[in-house]
Amino acid sequence: MSERQIQLEVLRYDPETDREPRFQTYTVPCLNEWVVLDALNYVKDNLDTTVSYRWSCHMAVCGSCGMMINGEPKLACKAFIHEYPDQIRVEPMAHFPIERDLVTVVEDFITKFASVKPYLIPKEDKPVSAGEFKQTPAELMKFKQYTLCINCMLCYAACPQYGLVPEFLGPAAISMAHRYNQDSRDGGRDQRQEVIASHEGVWECSFVGACSEVCPKHVDPAGALQQVKVASTIDWYKEHLMPWSKK
Amino acid sequence: MEIIQTDIAIVGAGGAGLRAAIALAEADPKLRIALISKVYPMRSHTCAAEGGAAGVIKSDDSLDLHFNDTVGGGDWLCDQDAVEYFINEAPKELLQLEHWGCPWSREPDGSVAVRPFGGMKIKRTWFAADKSGFHILHTLFQTSLRFPSIRRFDEYYALDLLADDGRCYGLTALEMRSGEIRHFEAGAVIIAAGGAGRMFPFTTNGAIKTGDGMALAYRAGAPLKDMEFVQYHPTGLPNTGILLTEGCRGEGGILVNKDGRRYLQDYGMGPETPVGQPVLKTMELGPRDRLSQAFWHEQQKGNTVSTKWGDCVLLDMRHLGEKKINERLPFVRDLSISYLGMDPVKEPIPIRPVVHYCMGGIHTDINAATPVAGLFAAGECACVSINGANRLGSNSLTELLVFGRKAAMSAIEHLKSAPGSNNASALAAKAQESEARIRALFDKSGAKESISGLRNEMMHTLEEGAGIYRTGDRLAATCAKLAELRQRYADIEVHDKSKVYNTDLLQALELGSMLDCAETVAVGGRDRKESRGAHQRLDFTERDDNNFLKHTLSYHHPKEPPRLDYLDVVITKSKPGVRDYSGAHK
Structure with missing residues (x-):
């Protein structure tokens, strides 16, 4: 089923236990038509239930899933895996304080x-x-x-x-x-x-x-x-x- | 536990919740309003509605026609007194939105434009290109910012209603940012928290649509009504379930099978109409239930197109031309290109039916009041019922407005007549119980079940048993499976032990809500031994007005399947008849 394997580097930060943010890398089997949000959901459902991020509509209209993807501000639901190398880094939106993981204070x-x-x-x-x-x-x-x-x-x-x-x-x-x-x-x-x-x-x-x-x-x-x-x-x-x- | 004192608390800040909040603030600036939502208001799923909102405004239309289309479309399960109220209020509400700045699409003379929709005898759908829900939601959110008395609690997840002596006096909610639980004291509560489409594996619904508001009321003793009626939208993108609006067909798009045949003519919706000249209430402008059912039959006959995402039929819009598609359906084009890699200007788009809307919901009367005093509900989470067994496209956006406002007015009336609770200690004890429930879930360790595992099993048993066509045997198997999942749910574990924005905990709670709702869908469907609207049984293929011209009411039991009761449908002027979507009706 999977067409490609990517390394998804996710910024992790829990204000209760972490002094500073760190990165955690997950190996994710992907379909080529997936968006980065699909890869995050794969992690959440199969690898690590503690990753926190916002999302809802998966069609680029609710505006929840903005994040930095390989350094650029993007909606995770409209960032297509096939446009990225095998290493994809996701971080919370720049210029906003981090609340937890990829969730910012807005x-x-x-x-x-x-x-x-x-x-x-x-x-x-x-x-x-x-x-x-x-x-x-x-x-x-x-x-x-x-x-x-x-x-x-x-x-x-x-x-x-x-x-x-x-x-x-x-x-x-x-x-x-x-x-x-x-x-x-x-x-x-x-x-x-x-x-x-x-x-x-x-x-x-x-x-x-x-x-x-x-x-x-x-x-x-x-x-x-x-x-x-x-x-x-x-x-x-x-x-x-x-x-x-x-x- | 921190207590937040309000007069009226609203759970959900989408179209219905925002409309209710504005109505309250306008009616009395001194009212203390708490608008509580698990997401920021503009993230609410109202934003994903595309096609438009129905309301009689043009001189060739009439309230009677809107009434007849709605009641017939709902296969006579609608309460006709509610429908009458709804269609009377609809134009006022849509005009009100216009006055608040909603960017409705316009005719050349500057008047509001309308477009055709399925199951409607006259064009009456107001639209803002193909982002109508988005514009309605943002217009309401932005308008709500005018009112300082609307105090928002964004990213608070409602946990339990607090009732004493059969009356609702507020709720508890989890503040996502801190992980703290708050006690909202309120003289009345309005639930406007949306539907539960995420119970199913393939849906147009966003991740947040997990039936939380329905389950909240259900657990507090309000029955859920007609939950077995789940609408499949006929045109979803096959890989993601993303909706392509009915406006595609309203503007003239056609549906064809693998042989290029416009197969709807074979299912009582013909004769074939000229391409690009849609005829109202015929062929592609039939109602959603009939179109989704026709897909199922085509699939059985082997007439569908086989794709890597499963069986599809084709939505062909090429004859509309690039200019019209860009003007009327720009979002559809963008979505098709982005998510499927196909351009509707150049090629037919493969589509298949996808779970879209819950006709059922919290039982309310025509005043948006539930049987629990002080508890009101509006929008998709509620069942008034104006949608009956099958909602007509473009009635739901209007419903948010009409009944969001009505719930506000009814809540104000309730405040005037109801004494406050003099039993503060009982309510405080209930709030503590609520906190203890969450604490126990949060602290548990060593459990065997995973949240995503149970969720997958729930989705697949519902699709298996409660899809487009159903049988008694399969529904019974789904009921048994859901009862098993309800027990296994007691053995889930929240692995994330942080209090801050804990989505693991949130997903556990959402799964609990969906399991509650799912059981009412399956049990209600199993016992409704007839075919009506979106509920089609292969073992009971006819509508049975003698036995089932009734609403199903499901009552919660903490350890057993829901108990069912039935309530007569309100019929005022339209006796049950034949739903005719053939060319013969003209």
């Missing part, structure tokens, strides 16, 4: 995500009984891409700036703010600007673009950040050089 992301007001702040009051807000396919296309974020946090693991400056709001949070700013039904941009146009917001981004490279859903957070920068610059000029004009 509260920082959750807090930042919530801080940008990632919800519709309606431009006009309209009761539900009055029906839907009209939105043309072209208006939908302006922000659709940014709705595809699965909150997997791979962009934070890839972002060198987030590694250096932990206060940085980061790619996914800013692109979600941009998503609502671009929505024809929304009128909350001014409220979000207070957070995202700040020093810890978009101006911290050094435009390396690593976030967009690792995004498994092609959200292109780097593109969103650039658009936010341009829009914030225009705001600044309007406010400081053309004070007579209303934003």
Whole structure:
């Protein structure tokens, strides 16, 4: 049945017993069509029940199984064994504290995500009984891409700036703010600007673009950040050089 | 043990749990709401739903048509008063989501677009490309962030409900990060913890769908209803079980056998319709139970395509063209290419039926209330029942919203009328018992059974006995096997002795939940001596309305198989009739 044997090196860390992380290697018989998550599940079910990691959907939509695979941030359910050498190293996502083995502490992301007001702040009051807000396919296309974020946090693991400056709001949070700013039904941009146009917001981004490279859903957070920068610059000029004009 | 005081605790933070939480917060900002989930909300399995959500909005549609499609689709096992409430509320809930920012796909004039789905006489499925569940879940999660009164307890696993004098007053839950057990005091509890598809070996369901919410209520005395009705989705990828949405067929995809024949015409769903021009409620737009059953017959006749992943039929979408596939079914294309290495634009995709949804669940009435006072349930873990013997595609996402909200409203009513418990010491003792149960499991050593071993045996006996077609003999064998596994479960061991994020312990608990649910599937199926919807018996091939126009209720016993009871179906205006999915119905 097995088509190939790999050495899976798994970072292990139990805060109750380990002073520092270590690696443990498992020999795993694989099918070529397997993903790295299948190999981890093989270990869990057959070799070592103590390995801890998050996963659920196995179809790259729940965003649970982000980890470093041979040094790159990936979803374990979308990292195909056939694209890797026989030695595969899995580690928890970079830039987040390790909770246990491959499980990271992600509260920082959750807090930042919530801080940008990632919800519709309606431009006009309209009761539900009055029906839907009209939105043309072209208006939908302006922000659709940014709705595809699965909150997997791979962009934070890839972002060198987030590694250096932990206060940085980061790619996914800013692109979600941009998503609502671009929505024809929304009128909350001014409220979000207070957070995202700040020093810890978009101006911290050094435009390396690593976030967009690792995004498994092609959200292109780097593109969103650039658009936010341009829009914030225009705001600044309007406010400081053309004070007579209303934003 | 730390006590967390709340007014209402919600177990599960997927579509139904989030909808309930928002409804509570909107109704009364002073309510203390605890939203408890074993995963972060956006990981909930609602995210994997693709096709869409049904609700009457277009002028050519009507509430009566939605009612008839749902009741007939459910083979008359639906409670019709609940269905009526559901279809009335459905459009409001979908519009509410639109107002919260859900990126529904649109018509050129800016109105919400609808697409055809199986078993529906009119196009009425709202969709957001082919990631409808994902967008619904994220819209709800993001909207929930507006409300400071929704206090989330992410990665807490609910252990036991705490009841006193027949009323539910809260629960215990394990905090994954610390391994500590918390006592949540609550005036009411809403369970919204999803289905149990992981009982089966081949399923579209994510790893988290282990029936924990169902088992939680079941062990506390609430019956599980109609658990023998398990839906096979006809179009899963054969190697992984990944779902390809019914929207594939709604947009015009066809199913063919190894000879290229559109075999559904041979199973009462013909005559053949022109390729690329789907006709509602006919051929590929028949209901899921009939399509999955047709696959089984084709397999028996040797008409399926043999692949390295087993027998398949082919889903051909090539005639839709690249542009339409990219616009309407981009996720399907991505999934097929990524996980099967095949592009639906260029070649037919091999597929086979895969376990998808539990029609059964915690017995609730039309108010989402269980028989245990103060305990409510909504979503896949609940059985109202609007789905009867076979759920229509795109009713479940709407169900999350309608009954998630209803459970919240009912819980508020309950708080107004119910006195708090004056027996704090009894509840504290029950919480201690719960902790002792987990402690004993955690500390045990030298046991003989492995968690993954028992889980495999459970999955395979269920597939063997409770698959697409069933017989009394095979169901009886599965019942016996599951009873054996229940006893052997007492002899499992948790090898991981760390308190921090212990997934070994979690999997042990999840296995316990699945075993509880599995036994109700098999015992309920064994004793339902008829064929109806998703429950098809080779030894009782006809529907038997004289004896089985009834819901099965399973009651828990700690050491024995479930005890069964039956409850009449609520019929208001649609007498049981013939389910007609042939061209003749037009």
